[in-house]
Amino acid sequence: MTLSLHGRAALITGASRGLGRTIAEAFVRAGADVVLCARTQTQLDETCAALRSQAVTGQQVLGLPADISQPADVNWLVDFAFANLPKLDILVSNAGIYGPKGALEDVDWAAWIEGMAINLFGSALLYRAVLPRFKARSYGKIIQLSGGGATNPLPNLSAYAVSKAAVIRLMETVAEEARAFHVDVNAIAPGALNTGMLEEVLAAGPEKVGAAFYQRALRQKQEGGAPLQKGADLAVYLASAASDGLTGKLISAVWDPWPTFAEHKQDLDKTDVYTLRRIVPADRGLDWGG
Numbered sequence: 001m002t003l004s005l006h007g008r009a010a011l012i013t014g015a016s017r018g019l020g021r022t023i024a025e026a027f028v029r030a031g032a033d034v035v036l037c038a039r040t041q042t043q044l045d046e047t048c049a050a051l052r053s054q055a056v057t058g059q060q061v062l063g064l065p066a067d068i069s070q071p072a073d074v075n076w077l078v079d080f081a082f083a084n085l086p087k088l089d090i091l092v093s094n095a096g097i098y099g100p101k102g103a104l105e106d107v108d109w110a111a112w113i114e115g116m117a118i119n120l121f122g123s124a125l126l127y128r129a130v131l132p133r134f135k136a137r138s139y140g141k142i143i144q145l146s147g148g149g150a151t152n153p154l155p156n157l158s159a160y161a162v163s164k165a166a167v168i169r170l171m172e173t174v175a176e177e178a179r180a181f182h183v184d185v186n187a188i189a190p191g192a193l194n195t196g197m198l199e200e201v202l203a204a205g206p207e208k209v210g211a212a213f214y215q216r217a218l219r220q221k222q223e224g225g226a227p228l229q230k231g232a233d234l235a236v237y238l239a240s241a242a243s244d245g246l247t248g249k250l251i252s253a254v255w256d257p258w259p260t261f262a263e264h265k266q267d268l269d270k271t272d273v274y275t276l277r278r279i280v281p282a283d284r285g286l287d288w289g290g
Contacts, residue, residue, distance in 0.1 A: 003240040006031035009060075009085035010239060011078070013068055013126065014095030016043035018197070019145065019190055019228050023092055024051060026232035027239065032090070033060040035081040039095075041065045060085065068095050068122035069114070078129035089137070090239045091130050093123045094145040098200055099159030101208040107159075115159030120166050127174055131183065140183040143238045144171045145190065145231075146250060151276070156210045168250050168276050175248030184247040186238050191226025191254040198225070226254050234258055249274040 010027050014020040016038035027034050028051050036051075038044040048063040055061050064080050066073040081088050099115025100107035123144060134140025148154060149161030150168045168187055175185035192198075198217055206214035234253040237243055242262065251258055251274055261268060268274075281289035 003236050003242055004031055005239055009033040009088040010090035010092055011035045011081045012092040013037045016047045019231050020094040021047050022228040022232045023235045026236050028055055030236050033085050036063045037066050037077055039067055069117035071125055074125040074129050089139060090141045092143045093126050098197055101204045102156055104158045112159045116163050119163035123167050134183045135181040138182050141239050142185040143235055144187040146187045172248050179247060187250045188231055188234050189252045190231030192220050230254055
């Protein structure tokens with residue numbers, strides 16, 4: 001799909017490397033102005049410089065280091081973004097970490113809390129900061145990056161799995177709160193990516209992450225993983241006018257037919273497809289338990 005983000009502006013967190021950087025590059029190519037956020041100043045400066053070289057005359061690429069787990073940093077970041085890009089109408093909540101690796105009773109508790117603070121609380125803080133402005137304008141796009149922990153247990157990565165599942169229910173809930181204001185809130189499952197987070201798993205070793213997960217990570221590294229561009233393309237779609245009215249969905253960049261969603265708008269509006277729900281026996285062909 002060829003989609004335009006001309007005239008739109010986005011705040012993208014975790015934007016200095018990996019998927020966040022690929023999304024930022026895709027947004028700039030599509031014509032958006034962007035404010036990029038990351039915790040490390042040097043990486044952020046390098047990314048901003050690279051994207052400015054791709055931007056057209058008049059297109060803005062700005063950067064501000066911030067820790068999204070800190071309310072003061074989030075308020076400062078959002079104020080900066082709206083002050084410099086008054087028409088800002090897109091938030092991409094991408095910043096996230098794995099957190100500690102190992103059995104729940106063995107991991108460092110402060111590190112476990114940090115995983116929740118960045119992945120879940122940081123997303124909630126960003127939502128809180130942008131929503132009043134989006135609602136006042138009766139338009140906005142919030143795009144949440146998800147992960148495998150949202151839909152499957154991840155033994156030995158409990159902070160990551162719990163926070164990613166929780167952030168999807170946050171996304172679904174806020175989507176309903178914001179629906180009447182024409183603010184769309186959706187999440188992306190980008191697939192298994194070969195980024196720095198994969199290297200973390202390999203460095204931790206099978207003793208920390210479990211033999212099965214470690215072997216899966218090794219295969220993923222050898223086979224290449226999911227293309228970063230697929231997640232970035234879906235982010236552009238969700239940021240564009242083409243997705244207006246689509247809200248409250250967890251969408252796989254790799255497996256779901258999102259380029260054809262316009263043909264299925266009625267089904268998407270009236271059903272719980274692409275959402276987190278409890279499975280009952282009847283869903284699996286069993287005749288007991290309701």
